Amino acid sequence: MAAMMDNQLKPGMTSRRRFLKASSAVLGGLVVGAWLPPLTPKSAAAEAVAQGKVSLGDSFSNGFGAFVRVGHDGRVSLISPKAEMGQGIQTGIAMMVAEELEVGLDQIDIQEAPPNAELYTDALLQFQATGGSTSTRYTWEPLRRAGASARMLLIRAAASVWEADPNLCHARDGKVFGPAGQKISYGDLVDLAATYSLPDDVPLKRPEDFRLIGTPATRLDTPTKVNGQAKFTIDLDMPDMLITSARACPVYGGKVRHVDDKAARSVPGVRDIVILEDVVAVTATNTWACFQGLKALNVEWDYGTNSKIDSAVVDQKLQDAIQRDGVIATEKGAIDASLQAANSKFEAVYVQPFLSHSPLEPMSCVAHVRDDGCDLWVGTQVPGFAQQTAAAVTGLKPEQVKVHNQWIGGAFGRRLDFDFITQAVRIASKVSYPVKLTWSREEDMTHDLYRPQYADRMTAAINDDGFPVGWQHRIAGGSIFARYVGSLPASGVDPDAVEVAVDPIYKLDSLKVHFIREEPEVVPVSWWRGVGVLRSTFAVECFVDELAHNAGIDPMAYRKTLLAHKPRVLAALNVLASKGAWDSPLPPGRGRGLAVGEVFGSVVVSMVELSAIGEKGVRIERLVTVVDCGLVINPTSVKAQMEGGTLFGLSAALFNEIDIKDGQVQQENFHAYRQLRISEAPPVEVHIVPSAEAPGGVGEAGTALIGPALLNAVNATFGDRVRRLPLVRSGYFIT
């Protein structure tokens, strides 16, 4: 995801301006907070939080610092600014804090950060969110600094007790050790330590001194995820709570015209029928009654103008758009002259489909709206937006809305949106009791916000050696950025849609990138795992592969020639060549495809090896991924993310496409929107390149590379250049 607000701080600025503050105005513990300079006018809630006077949720009733709090029992509370949705981030952050604070991972308890733009804004995203593979990259400095600051204060307190030189004391395993063999545990030091101001100079450990960072750590959240005890939003129960489920107009933008609720009211367990402008909802004592009640509602809809739109209409609009020039996103060198002068030119158009997120936990949110406030229990990637939307719906002040963030049963970008939270609050506003909104799978799949369909037209001027002098890259599709933020930046360019395209890794003398906004209108568009990086990488990596084949040059060797200025990428390619045996001869009917990128601060190379089974049968023989993600926090999580991310992307590249007929999404459940199963999932070989560079993101890296690697392998295996996803659309099947 590109930065959200271009009029605010640039990434990196906050780290220089950041300062730390200790507050002793809390009850019974040392509080260390890394306060960010205000990006927005201070809200009353932020003020309260900063002063530690008011609780913003039950778990915070003792007051809290921004990130770290040490209690009298020596346990460390880590306030995680990042939501856990399976990526292992909360364990990664705990490792950063534990490393500097000198405690064991088992001494750390994790709490979810409440909405607070001042404290928890991610400087890379420029708002409080979990997404865009920024979590490790952003927290790397402030969270270690919070841990180190707390350690320094605790050492100072111990030294004061012993009248010793703090420089001769050290901390380990939650205790401070003195020069004469003294030791005292953190819990006994917190009252004294909390009276000190935080040190101005907070040196961080050198990587060679790390004890925890870089070692494979067991995740803190997994033990309850294997015995059924873990609670997701959908599992929550509150006193007097009823279940609610909703059906929005099947056509986006349509309205409710008339409802006959007689049959629904007779379903045992149904309590209330809630009719909103565009949504009907039922509340009931259990989910089954709720679903049955919804089905029994006889609704007459006003479908509106979108009901005339089919996939073919969207397709045609994009085909037309890609012929236009739109807005120029970047121009380097003289591509127009190069194209005119070139003896050889090559052009290709690539198409990517609408995609649903379809996390296994359907959209869910517990909402309780009262006259004096609102509580939300919901797994969200954007707690601040959750708070704001509830305030907007209810007319309450933002600080009257408490957001209790939850573990998320898969998101992949879906819970960067808060439409379902808005809906839950709208329903909860009409009743006197808390409701748990649970969407059916059908509602979830047909009322997603979809990864847009895109068309990319790439036109290269080729020199006599077969290499591109430069290329023109036209990108047409809906703008996620404009939908999410409200409008495009003044440039008229969606920064997410052109990411990677405006700064390709290859050495080109000239480059021109156009963004042609063509809104599908019929469905809203949103972030999907891999975001803009995945979008453009697909086109660029397929195109470069085509250029290599046109030149009769091995695709690996061809890329290396264009990447001589990128030593880190070359090194990763060399690892892949070796681990993937790129140069080894293949039997007939087999082929290998490659894709490479600098994505989310990491370098990734992916290889797919296929066998042809008959004319259209595809057997995946090998998936090999090499990642240089800089300094690794938890190698287990890096490997898991690369494996899962690769297969997640593979599943979509093979099978997935959302179709629209009469304005309605046609895929309703997993029988029609099939996903990779274990019987079809090849092992993913992940190789991590040792690196001392700053940590890069890995949550979306594997997903971004697998699509082009797959299509390049199809070409190598079948001699068929497929330029449109998903692969099954071209008649192939997996065997």
Next chain:
Amino acid sequence: MLILKVNDTTHQVDVPGDMPLLWVLRDILKLTGTKFGCGIAQCGACTVHLDGKPVRSCVLPVQSVSGHEITTIEGVSEKPLARQVQRAWLDHEVAQCGYCQSGQIMSAVALLNDQAPVNDHAINLAMAGNLCRCATYTRIRAAIREVSESVGVWQP
């Protein structure tokens, strides 16, 4: 009133006979370890054991299982083989978001309970009904293989 035997405890439940077992477990008995994913037996998140065999509780009318032994992830966690499977799940760091893993573990325990030979093909047959959107399949396979080897049923 229906009589249900869940995790060795007998319950009387006052629900319509066509209510799927899943919702009785989750909403009436408050056993939320069994998950809702699709409602049409496509994803396997709702897998429980009926007399020891894996079934999709989201399409099983509760009246059809009265009198049978029902075991959920909460109940199976008391049994040694399941504990071994859960240990292997943690050792292999299988779970990502974790939402599907109750169902995955129920299917894996059912496979191993059979004491029949286990190999990659058997894993495919037993586990193909359980979707994982985080795609933790490589690790699921490794975890099942490890337990199969340790209980002596792995036959490649």
